[in-house]
Amino acid sequence: MKQLKPNSKYLLYGQALSFMGDYCVLPALLILSTYYHDYWVTSGVIVVRSIPMVFQPFLGVLVDRLDRIKIMLWTDIIRGIIFLGLTFLPKGEYPLIFLALLFITYGSGVFFNPARLAVMSSLESDIKSINTLFAKATTISIIVGAAAGGLFLLGGSVELAVAFNGVTYLVSAFFISRIKLQFVPIQSENIKEAFQSFKEGLKEIKTNSFVLNAMFTMITMALLWGVVYSYFPIVSRFLGDGEIGNFILTFCIGFGGFIGAALVSKWGFNNNRGLTYFTVLSIVSLALFLFTPIFAVSVIAAILFFIAMEYGEVLAKVKVQENAANQIQGRIFSVAEASIGLCISIGSMFINILSAPVIMGLIVVIVCGLFLHTKLVNKSFLERDNKTEQKGVF
Template sequence: MKSKIKPYLDLVRNNHDYRRLWLAQIISNFGDWFGILAVYAIIQRYSGSELLLGLIIVVKMLSLASFSPIAGYITDRFNRRQLMIWCDIIRGVVVLGFIFISSESLLWLAYLLIAIQMAFSAIFEPAKTSSIPNVTTPGELVNANILSAASWSIIFTSGMALGGFATEWLGTDLVFLINAITYMVSSWFIYKAEIPQQMMSSEEKHRTRNPLHGIRDGIVYLRTNKDVLRPTLAKGTFTMCIGALVYMLIIVAEDVLMMGSIGLGILYAARGIGTGIGPVVGRRVFKRENSWVKGMGFFMISAGLMYAFVSYSEMLFWMGLFVMLAHMASGSNWVMSTVLVQRRAPDQYRGRVFSLEWLLFTLAQSISVTVAALILEFDILSLRETMAIFSGLLVLSGIFWLFKIAPAEEKHHLEAGESF
């Protein structure tokens, strides 16, 4: 057991800059997941509407999507370390605004604040992901991403579980205060890190001085480099269905389990555990990187089947188990696609590639959540029927991926003279 975790311990112990970036991720992610249930609790407290609950998720995703193109341009053009520091500070101030929501007439403020928070997250996330290859060696890159995903899942698990109890016992105001403090601490760790970056040349900066030209340049690069495009599509394809399924867990906890924030915290904890275990297991199943794109299709099918079981489950134990298994597949898909993009995209394009990936991801999630929320709000289908449909669509997405996307990847490797 010790030998299996030694590479990760050595990475954190010996790579000081990665360690600081990693700690910043842990602390800010904990605040995010610790605080999000308090936002849900405010919406449910003052409205009780499935549509308004779904709308907060849609606003969150659409804000990320709207700012992603310009965010990618900014993260390639300016110093990523400084951008991350300022994004953390501003987000810390913004989340304090949730404390002022004290009645139904002020609910609009929740949507405005979440939009602002996500606008700066749209800059922070591609800047952070693009920086990981710059603070690690090629040999450390996969372990760094697996560790980041595992840490995210542990923090997600503990943050959501503790957030559920804290929302019930401490109240939403104190939860938002803690969330704000985590952003400030995260900014300090990033300030202490040295993050090298290959900046645009003077000629390229001049050529892309118009943001629209810079964004278009990134789109053209992605469109003409299919080996980068394929893994870039993986997260968006996956979340096109699983986004709605994760949203419906909120309603499952409330209406099926009758456990409110505590039930949701447990289900989301199962999600987090799966996300952490998945990349380790997935790497053992698909050992060669040139098989990872094919593996993504199998992950989609597996996750769809697991959520189909969730839709027919009655007991918390079985729901938690199937949610965990589904997100083992989701976590594997996330890490593998991230590593492939990091390896294949050059530094001066990496921010725009990851922001465009984030754009596809957030748009797909927004659409899926909106459709599910409308179906439930107008009683077109029951909760279980809606979950079953989205589960089936995820299975079909995986089948499409295996027959359409994976063969193109195999052709690319064969032309490059690589064996399978």
């Protein structure tokens, strides 16, 4: 950390604070949505948070032509002001304004990530260090943010968690304003070329079984994430007044993800053992989460679920990185980002149109389908490796 240059430190400080606010406000927004006494509003919170990701693959066209620092700065300022403004909106009133303001904040946020990644690539010798520290800071920020939100709620006001998120964005903007990088505009592809790149990513997914399996894994997990997020307020009711439970469950995201990341090397890649652990954990943990009336069991189920999701995410990314040409990977991940945002939104709406047993049955079918497809792909992977080794011998 001490070896980092000032620009890298400012970026890391700002992002750590911003991420902390994100996971402090997520359960707070789910709590506020319950005051509308209409579960479509709760699903709407998840949808407006996720659906802007659909457009993210095409935003690199704009980001490469504009000053990335200014994009990050103004995005954080806009988000900070809107979240502070949300605290003045009466609870349970004006649901369309509530969702519209959230859509603006999360919609502007999709400009931030491409700009941040571009800035990180300009940090020269600090690139590896900042990426490693950013990954660690993400997990810690989720845990600390959820804990901070819980304390605000215990202090008597869920709005404080929303205000805290707004403040973290404004503080992040202050750190970003101190980053000194010379802006060099890049004449990137136009909109037509961006769509062509997107189509090339789709073509690679269709023709490469390994990449197709990675995509299948990512959209399956996105559906599961949407379902679990939508059930946070319901599961939280099993703990007293229920509201603090949302923060505890959000804490489980970071804790489970931390354990899942540590288990990746032990469970292995492209083998049936890891696949079996992932499948069993996903189904069993989700069933417990949806059906148990005991909050302590729900917490354990949530941790197990997020362990499986972290493992699956790493597996899917590595499968793309190992089995697709480097020049096409960005396009594949662009398609993945758009699909993930769409599938989280779809998963979050199941609760409004399907009963819990039907949702669970649907998830079992999808996850079992993923299990069978992955098993076939793993077999192909081993056969390909064996052929490569035999050629090496001769």
